[in-house]
Amino acid sequence: MDTKKEIKNNNFICQIINKDLNENKNLSFYTRFPPEPNGYLHIGHAKSICLNFELASLYKGRCNLRFDDTNPLKENIKYIKSIKHDINWLGYKWHGNVRYASEYFLKLYQYAQELIKKGLAYVDHLTKEQIREYRGTLNTPGKNSPYRNRTIQENIELFEKMKKGDFSEGEACLRAKINMSSSSIIMRDPVLYRIIFIKHHQTQNKWCIYPMYDFAHCLSDSIEGITHSLCTLEFQDNKFLYNWILKNTSVKHYPKQYEFSRLNLEFSILSKRKIKILIDKNIIEGWDDPRIPTLSALRRKGYTPSSIKNFCQKIGVTKQNNLIEFSMLEHCIRKELNQTAIRTMAILDPIKIFLYNLDSNYKEEFIVPNHPNNPEMGTHKIIFTNTIYIDRSDFKEKYDKKYKRLKLGEKIRLRYSYIIHAEKIEKDEYGNISNIICYCDLNTLGRKPKDNKNPAVIHWISEKNTLSAEFKLYDQLFNIKNPEQQENFLLYINSKSLIKKFGFIEKKIGEEIQKKISNNNIEIFFQFERIGYFCIDFIDSKKNQLVFNRTVGLRDTWDSKKIKTKNITNN
Template sequence: MSTEIEKKNNNFIYKIINEDFKKNKNLLLHTRFPPEPNGYLHIGHAKSIHLNFELANLYNGYCNLRFDDTNPTKENIKYINSIQKDIKWLGYKWHKKICYSSEYFPKLYEYAKELIKKGLAYVDELTKQEIREYRGTLKTIGKNSPYRNRSIEDNLKLFKKMKKGQFNEGEACLRAKINMNSSFIVMRDPVLYRIIFSTHHQTENKWCIYPTYDFAHCLSDSIEGITHSFCTLEFQDNKNLYNWILKNTSVKHYPKQYEFSRLNLEYSILSKRKITVLIEKKIVDGWDDPRILTISGLKRKGYTASSIREFCRRIGITKQNNLVEFSMLEYCIRKELNQKAIRTMAILEPIKIFLYNIDDSYKEKLIVPNHPNNPNLGTHEVIFTNTIYIEREDFKEKYDKKYKRLKIGAEIRLRYAYIIKAEKIEKDKNGNIINIICFCDINSLGKKPINKKNPAVIHWIAVKNSFPAQFKLYNQLFKIKNPEKEKNFLSFLNSDSLIRKSGFIEKKIAQNIIKKMNNNSVCLSFQFERIGYFCLDEFDSKKNKLVFNRTVHLRDSWNFKKIKN
């Protein structure tokens, strides 16, 4: 198995695991994904999910889902439900039941008392601000708390008093007694327990003292038998505390922690805190807004679970922080949709064409493929009449030699239909074009023009075959590549991150979508020919007006200067 895996994967984590298997052939790999239930998952979490679950699958091991729920003031059952839903949607299944750090609170409390009995923890009564000041900085060493040398007996009594709720919040905490001169600030007597009078979503009001994340995380890993604990590089210094706690408690199992680079994606914010600011200021519409890279936002935008998994596979795992090109994410979904998305025609900014040499009563049915290269996706019917819509940008009133679409005196072909020639225009009293009068060559269906070059092809929809639709064109939320680095990141917002258009789609396609809406089976993606890949927005759509979100452009041609295109 090891040789086969080595050929398939070549990053440092696989090499570490392969070496571990060489040393211990009976090793059972056990990983975990340990989210804090204080927000929704985003594409950065998907990278960690992919790593931990795929490793477990590849090495025939297990992956736990554990909620590190140590701060009831920030946690909510809605986040727990959302995280479970997102992991399932991504295609992964955790080992046995869901785990919670709160399950282990009685054990963690005993481990804390064990540290006190060893003279390695003490109850401190400094305020939060005083603890921060005593801790020092990267340039200055810390200084000992005046409560640091209390007796073991006093610390045990005070810790018990904390547990009974006989201190107010902020009046006391339990700290590890390590080294206030350490070059690692995290090792300068870190807080292990604090007082929080708040109802916990799992334990309700049973506890009023809660372990810190650092204290609970490593011990929870040990209790669950985790063999390899993976985290991002910002926790690299915390590894010292992780190992110190395990070493100085009577745990029977020692997990190994390894760090990898977090995901940084161009033009994006992945910080939960900053995303919360965007939502609170109503810059975006919520956690599922397609402009932010939450799993729910990506899903609403039309991304598939398989495209996200493929993205995670392609970016790989390294120890080097780098900025991943946004086009990589778009490539993954575009490649998939190119194979399976149904092709249809949509008009986002309609302008009307009247074919004067075709009778008003004329109505022709044309059968067109749902995909030019995949006959298994079938066909659908479009209607051709003498009055149609085309895109406003597909007609130019003023003569332009370089313009290859419809203009006065020039011919173009309607997709799957006839060649037409623009002859004149009609305008309203305000000078707006209301009709383009064209001649239709009724002998041109499926035929190449004689002694002429093939004309350009544009898409269209017959007025009688149109159904009203709204189109939401999503662009990058920020104008700069790395807004995460900017303190005032809101200064770099892209005012054109969402552009709304009102137009039409084909009536037959709309009718099929509405049927699926009635059956609660909507998750449809389309390629609107010549425009891009879109999906139905099932939250905003109504039976009389459908709403579509643009998933991605047809080609990797995103350019901020041309964002409105």
């Protein structure tokens, strides 16, 4: 994939950048990825990461990593570590050191003082609820705070008292003095600073007043020399405040903000608040549960950095909000794993077959390819004995003309091996089939049977070549396409989003994995033949019990020739 070429050809933002660079030959492209350290990154963040870092590479510019750490109530060092790890995992390197908005707190405070001295900011004592009430609605204008017309000197002194901690939380805040009748609600005297008495992970207890995101963001962009500040469409109205703050402070550099559509993914929820509800109610295991689209969850499920970047390239960058098919994401990882995953056999729901015409000491070895189309991936050895396992779904007791696998009185070919004929069955005390008694035709290795009719092929494992394993079969967490739009999204949980199976993998393959189980940075991917693509779950696996997560099935349902999206108002 030529990511740079694709971005240049399909990205409307590139047209803007090209125009800016053509008009100013001395301009160097400089952007940033500015997450708040209050949660884990998800697939939507990956779109923004790829866009910013790929553009920086394309235009030979720079991309900063800056944590907008202006709300210590919700922030945590663990999120900072996780975000840095995810960006590195995707293969990107930010310019210079990691930056923090908190590094600029003194400068931001000075800019706030400038606004006060210009009569453009005031200290307000309305409560949060009163501020919301005074703000008005889309159809009704707001009304001025009774504290709006204080003198500049009063506001300077009160803001200093806020800084010294003389007010309690919620007792005072600093607001911009703009227009309470503005058609844009965000411009109706927005709060610029609030009081929070809590230890900050970077500045410790140095500050008790903290800038709001909208105030810190634009000024941090300016301080860092950012030329193009790229964000999602929900910040479109914030641009008015972004530009107002820059215009009314003594900044030397004026970045420009541009918006693109956020990523909305079928059958998924990206809201941190809603994901936390799922965790608290024990519907999912945590932030890395493979049923949610956080990057840590996708990584655990078996998605690779290249598959995620390929997906982000395919969906493109537009101003139109749409709902992306989940099958497109699956297509990207399936296409990659089809080229790279080792082929092996696994039995998820075992049923035993006894080959009565082979004695108990019978043993034959077959050398099979690790990949059918890539000899360079090597081979591995499997053994064939008189007792083997097949999947229970590959046998049917009653005759069914449409059923093409093993039936009583019929034959089937074992993958890489012989044709067998099912002659009778044995059942346990509950009526479940415990044994299938079969005849093995030893004249059919690599040959057609006497009737010259090739039967279907199924996978198998010798009883003497097994290692027990758990298999987690993941499906969509929700049974509707757009759960984000549902007020009570919990009503649409897919009760079959996780099915656990207990069976076997090839012993030699399993033993090789067990040697590497302590190193959870090693990515190991398999195609379990006729089943799907799987990866080892390093979190749940133990040396005596391997656990595999299904990454994606074998069948591709996405039309790769056409990107299919739906308007987000449709379910």
